[in-house]
Amino acid sequence: MKKTWYHRLILSYVPVIFLLITVLIFAALSVISEVSIRETEKANRVSARYVMDSLETRLRDIERAVLEEMGGSAALDAFYNPDTPADPLLPYEVSKGLHRLADDHPLIHSIYLYRARDGVVLTLSGLEPAASFGDRAFVEEAAKREGNSPWSGVRGLREWLGEPETEVISLAKRALLPLGGDGIVVVNVKARGLFAIADEMINKDLTYMEIRRGEARLYSSYEGAPGEPSAEPTTRLHSEALGWEVVSGIKPGALLGHLSLLSHLWVWIGGFAIVSSLGYLFYITRSHYKPIENIMKQIQTYHSTAAARQYGSDEFSFIGRVLDTLMNQTAQYEKQYKEDLLVRRRQVFLELLSGRPERSAAQWEELLARLGIGAGARRCTAAVVEIDRYARFREKYSERDRNLLQFAVTNAAQEFAAREGMTVWAEWTDEHRLGVLFLEDGASRESGSPSEVLDRLRTWTPVHLNLSLTAGVGRGREDLTHAGDSYAEALAALRCKMSLGGGRVLRFEDRDGQPAGNIHPYFGRIDSVVRSFRLADEDWDDEVSRLLMALEGDLLRDDGILVLLEYWAGALRRSMEELGGDTLAYWVREAEPELLRAAEELDTLEELLPVWKRTLEELHRQYLAHTDRCGRRGLAGEIRRFIEDDYANADLSLALISDKFGVGAKYASQLFKDEFGMKFVDYLCSLRMEHAKRLLLETDASLPEISQQVGYTHSISFGRTFKKVVGVTPGDYRKYMHPPGPRGMAGESFS
Template sequence: MKTNWFNRLLLSYLPVFFIITLSLLLMTFLTLSEMSKKASVRANNALSHNISKLIDNKLADIDSLLLYEIQNNEKIKQFFSDNPKENRHYTDIQASSALKELLQNNPNIDSIYLYRTPDRTILTPSTLTELNDFMDSQFVGISLNSRVPYHWTARTLAPQMTDGRNAQRVISLAKNTNLSNLSILIVNVRVESLLGWIASMTDNNSTFVHLNDEHGNLIVSTEAGPDGKTSGMRAGSVLSSSVSEQTGWIISSGTLNGGILEFVSSLFYLWMAIASVIVIAGLTWIIYVSRRQYRPVVTLMNMISGARKASPAHLKTEKVDEFKFIESSIEELLDESNMLQEQHKELSVYHKRHLFLSLMEDGNATANFGKYLEEELSRLGIDQPVSGSLVAIVEIDHYAEFAIQYRSDQHLLKYILGASVKELVENKPFTVWTEWISNSKMGILFLFHQQESQQEVLECCEKLRDWVANNLDFTVTIGIGPLIHQLELTAESFREAVNAVGYKSSLGMNRIITPDHVVSKPKGELFKQLQVFRIISQSFRLGDEKWEDYYREMYQTLEDQLYTHDDLSSLMQVLIGYLQKEMAELTEEPNNVWIRDVQPSLLMALEEETQDEIYNAFYNILKAAFDKLNKLRESKSSHQLMHQVKIYIADNYSNPDLSLTHLSDEFGLNAKYLSRLFREAFGMKFVEYVSDVRMEKSIQLLIETEETIQDIGRAVGYDQSLTFIRVFKKHTGETPGQYRKKNSTE
């Protein structure tokens, strides 16, 4: 009974729906079929025209070849000359050889022979005979007696003309070789060659092509049998034809028999009319059935209008849908109830989060705030007195990758993380309170009620870290603050926990970080790295492989210090700045490589989270760029010379007379030309480069030896100590004495 109304509606509309749908599908199919047929006609027109062009071009090539041989082949010309009969034997042999060569070079030609009219002699590639004894004498006679210009003619050769093979269908052309005595050259081309040309442009599975002569006789067809007859051809309709401009032959093409589909397509307008009638009849039936089924709805509307004290006329005037009205009224009540429940939940969650964040803020350590906290904790179900608190910060490692990988499941995974914390602290002498303080950080507040056990907190955090690493596709780093004995001072523990987790770039990810770990290493200082950055940048620009040693030395210094990710990012940006400054001194091509490829990659590498990841990313990028720049240098013809100059400077920097003039004498080059090559290779002037080499050596001597400043100056090429001190201060910003004193103190 419950499904009776539904069945009635279903049986009323479903058959009509299927009939209309099938009719529309039929109309669509017929329309597409008609469009396909028109497209096929256009394609066949193009095909016929192209095949006609192809055959004309092929036959024209053969015609041109014959004309060329008649006019230029001396062997053939001698055959038709007026030599005495006793002198013709040698010329006949030479002409036969020429015909053989012509056949070998033109596989489309089936046979060729010459006819000399004065002595009625036929010459083939293999025989010399008289016309009366020649098997194809009839065609020779027809050609000689023809009153129309010679043209390509389709015919069948006798078996004797095909070396004993079956009768061969060919197309033949006669060419005049001597107008004075009407001598001719006759060439035969196999019909199979025509078929091959046609087949190369057609699909025999769907398309057929007929080639007929000007009288309508079939020459060749893609559907013809082995005997050349068309009795075995599959039925198909000719869609287009084209007439050859050269031969007058007719090329016809069309599609093969499509069976019942072609029959259906041929009655396109009839089927479209039948389908249209079916659609109109179906729509009429739907309207009729809808009006009939609407009567019970009218009755229900009248009953509802009576209960609502509204007349049917009133409903019609205001166009009120009673079912819609009842449905909307119930939905409004349900929506209002759900909204109130959601608002209550949201307010509770918001209030709890607000209380958590207020507890983590400074400036709340007042007596009133402590009392307020006790009241609010009591509302949250924490009735026991709080003797101490501790804050832990759980940060998701590689959060950018996490956000991309779990675009739609982030909230679920964060909920699982919070639930895991609560599950791990069951039966522990403390209560936990978790809140997400940012997209990547979750704060955990441990509230102690009796005894305060910081070790148990560490164990719970370690279990949480291990569980996430083994069961989820990401890891977390947890920073733990110190134990606080006054609840209103919890912000101190929070601040230390945030500070601890901030150093994970140096200490590593997927671990626990406590304040003890933070104080175990000194904080990193930016300015101590500037000198190393400068040396790295200069070595990198000069193509000196020692830059890798300096880079590793810098990293060892970084490993011994603590950096937050922001500090580390700022530090490496300074290195990028030094490198950018040095690379700007190079020529345009290496500088473009730096700006286009290297610098953007280095800036992108700063998004890595840990110190090791940033170091490795920078090293790989710089190493690839260094190799690429070296290849650019090596591609220059002057690279080997500049390399020798560089070695010479390294060996003779202590020579006070080392100058461009000295080098030009040493290497036999013009000083200005040498200066230009040096700047192109190393991106700096010769004087600056020599000064840098001397200053690096002097710094080494100041640190490693006890020699006087004057002796060190002479050792690096400065006879005057004042000149050495001036250059050193310009290079380092300090005098040699100040530099030695500072570094010996450190």
Template sequence: MNRTWMHKMIWSYLPIFCLLFSFLFFVFFQTLVQQNNRNTKESSEVFVNQLLQSVDISLRSLDNMLIRDFVSNKLLSDFFQERGKDNVYLNYQIVNQMQLMKQAMPMIDSYYLVRYKDGIVFNGNTKSMDQFADIDFIRSQQRAKATYISTWSAFRTYGEFESQKPKDVISLVHNVSFSSSKDGMIVVNISLASLRMMMREMYEPGQSFVQLYDNEGQPLFKQDGGAGKRKVLASQTSRYTGWTAESGITNGRTGELISSLSSVWLVLGLLSFVAGGASIVYVTRKNYKPIADLVFRIQDQFGTGKPTLGRLAVDEFTFIETAINNFAEQTELFRKEARETAARKQKSLFRELLLTAGEQTEWLEPSLLPPHDRLRVFVLEIDHPEQMFNQYKLRDQSLFKFVVSSASHELFTAQPDVQVWLEWTSPLQMTGILFMNGAAEDTAAETAAHITDWVSRHLAFSVTIGLGETEEAGAGAAGESHKQAQKALSYKATLGHNRVIGGPDTAMQQTEKATNKHLQAIHLLIRQLRLHEEAWQESCDHFFAGMRACRLTKSEIAELCRYFAAHMDVQLSEASKEYYEYWVNETAPSLRQIIEEFDTLEELQRLCAGTLARFAAQMERLHGSRQHHQLLQEIRSYIGLHYANPELSLEFLGDKFGLNAKYISQLFKEEFGENFLDYLTQLRIMAAKKQLLEHPDSIQEVGERVGYVSAATFRRVFRKVEGLSPVDYRKRNAM
């Protein structure tokens, strides 16, 4: 059988196969070149980072060694407090100390010390500052702004002796002060030749290059004639020295030539593709006629009675129409599934972005994200949901969320080169990631303020927005900014609702001293409640004012309030049974519920003050019903007036009020939840603390004034109560 048709089909499609194969080959080669370029750039960035770290570690080690072994040494104070040139032994010790540093750090080229008060420069020899070769550098440092941390100079030349050829150095300058002004400075010069040698050991000059620029833009390595062939792939600036390092490949023109050729090959591939497509159309149209004739013959044989149009079109088009309808239904189904899959994928990607670099489990492909070089995360939270938002049905809540997200998207994307991803990460919180590219201005704070204002004016509730800091694009950047936004939002309890909270609003840090003041305020409030003093309301207001001034987070506020409730429970357990039962059964459960459910500090203060007021009123009623209530109030008032009497004791009170001393002790414990001696000690120590800070009297005089005849007894009791001696207390609180 003659197979002419088969051969014809083979030779018709063979050129198409060759063209498509060539196109795929060109695409593969282009992809390979691009991937190689990306890998080269990433390697250069890693190398520059390691290089800068090595240089910073070397220079920082020298800085730390100078501070540890020399600045903190008594030799330094002796030298700068000395006058004249005659202390040979001191000079000898300084030279030995610096020689030890030079042995430990071979990069040190030279050093000298400058004493301003008599104009002396010491570099192993003592010279007048005006006659010293480096006088210009010294004058420039004197004119500079005073700072007492070590600084690094720009690259410069320095000759230790006039006969010596100047060397390229960088100088570590440390100002020294033992009074209100600068007393002098220490200058340690590092050889740039040593620094160049250290850097050259880290790379292969024939394949790549490295350049280091100081703060003034001076290069470390001399530019040669081949500098034009270099292609910079990575650049990074040190936070410690401010120097900038650049790295790249030496054969830059070759890389550009390869990239140009790859572009040409890509164009040739596209042309091949177009030619192949045209060939397919031509061959298909040419070879379709025999297939159409075959269809006509099949229809003539099996399609009797069916209508035709030109002996072909009707049945064929019906078949095609049916196939298209089925295909359209399948396509719509596939599109729907694709949209759902894309939404799930974006949501998963969104949540992965909010993780920090150490928490991310998957590598994020940059092409999946909008183009950006900076990003910023904000978290929007609905205020007082239980009062307004949660009163709506779920359908209405979803509508409100859609309105808020739409308004946020419109306001943030109004600025060019800014894109935003939004996601409701919890029922009441919406998280947004702002992708900023190029020259896009960072107006996130102003836009967020517009959002809060728009929501409060147009909707039945308000929102608060926590704003993270702007981060450079990179792994974990969004996660870091998200942590900052969540932290900012945690200050909502202190700073209030319907506002934007950012980094400056939360800059105040909680110190140990501030924490102690909170605890002292709690103890004073508990003591006044236990002793039925009317000043407890002022102490309560003072306690909440202190938390508000320190800008505590909601969790910190709740922790302090839980401590108050627990400590109050312990103190009342030692008081009368009916007091403790009322606290445990009525007040404490209500107080703990308020602590767990509060939203703002003002709300917490109002509810806690009301609960404690009811407790104080009940305590007063219970006190009034007790038999010796009035007598014990008189005894407590007498103690408050005569606590400084050294003779004051239970026996003294028994004689004064005509009761047995042990009986007074028992009644006092039941009434106030505290024994007589502890109460008296607290009064005396509180008075002593006040006098220690307000009067310059001796410790013995202060002790006698508050009721302690023996200074040793006063010191022992004071240390037991406060944890430190009276002298230390006066020093610490006078600072």
């Protein structure tokens, strides 16, 4: 193809090229400088607006989270309520809420509560008097103000003596809502982290930015340069919510500023040269430019002249680059849209299952339809799929492999549901838990049930992914607003995983209303097993087996089982420390680590209890071997059995034992202590108190009768000894520990 049109263009412009070239060089530099300044000012305004919006959003999020915690925390209400009974665990419960709030918002430096009636401050570390609190001045000033205080300026905070001072911005809210006369809730936000967005958004070589609160300067991009900048600011933004002002502009001398000193004469000369050439250029160019004139007009509808100069020196380059830019922007937009959609889907999923949906059923259906999930779905069923033995799973696989396996589990759940004609929405709510929401419309109720889909999933994963899963399924709900209730039931079903076993589907409706077992009776049985261990009881193995069989046969919640195991390990630890010697060394070296490892790594009692039984039996053999080496075990056992048979004898003493077994009282006392790790008097007292507790709970006998039955001639001596050993009087023990229900304690229900 001949380039005739190209050559005509070249020859047409030759007469004016030499005329304009010199003028345009200088004029162009001036224009470029002005254009650059305008574009920089425009970008500076956008950056300032973004910084202000970001600051408002972050601080409003924190303030909203604090208000939600103040309005929804029963522990916080109890902390400020003067009528609340004293509870030593109350500060811990309130502190847990504060820790959760600080963990959800990384910008929070610290949170503390000031209670006005007794002048105490509850921090993330605990309670302390306000008089010795490091931030007392701010608390006192906030308490004197009427109403809630706005966000403060940047101030130095030192909560403890010797602690380095931290720059924070503080918010003081009166508690409790709505009147706020009980105290102050103070939230301190890290100033450096809050204003980091400003450092990211500006080019310190070209522009500056300041954030002010009245006359006070909260942030400045000038590093070590005191005083106001010499250049006039180009942008001033004021936040009504925060009372702050963002001031920004171009630094003096930036952006070819020296060219602005050129004489405007060059502009006049350039203008004259251009106007003189317009007639000639218009005549020559008109015939050549007509074919692309319409295209340029269409493009310039969406792009400014400055943007045209940025893209190139001729129209064809401009058109080509605009097309390239539009295609790149379209591709980037589609990619960003897909990423944002995944994040948005997870946020909506968590909101739907939170139990606090603020939308109606119709609004939820519309939102899910926009997200491309379950169009027309009304009925929903929630489930939770949990990875069994997650500690081993985490240790075995790298983070990348774990993510791949979790992705495979999610896809498998969706595929199995699709085969049954069901729609599944699945998101990982925790590292080891997959939240699953089955969505159905009226026509899909004849398809498979969620339990069948999950049963296929938990059967498929061990074979193909070498992964064991346990699923909890809640009951179905007729509309999406109650999806949170179904999700709570699914979690409740999983709480009995240790008793019911892993690698299966646990349905809430199978145990609806069935109470979970009570753990309180097991504490006494554990104490009895530990005591029999120390006394080298011959029936110890049978007693341990009965206790383990009872645990395995009862329906207990997972957290209750872990409490019992921790209590058992603690009781054994204390006994081993009292015994000392080789038995304590074996406990520290072998037994205790094995017990704790099993409790941490194994998910079900079926796996866990055999490990505990084997470990405890080996510990018992070690203890018996140690006592046999002393050679006096037989005599000590006879003395112990005599005490157990005759504990109700008020005359039982070392003298009586000395006469009975023909040994000295001092020798008998030392023998008993060596063999069983406790003094004769302490053992007798403990034995009598255990029988007294049983009589108080299982009979209606009076206190004098019980004192006679356990070897005390005077009920006053019995009461004094009982309170010293147990911690409460016999009457209070009977009152508070007497079982109210047919099982001994009130059961805990799934519902």
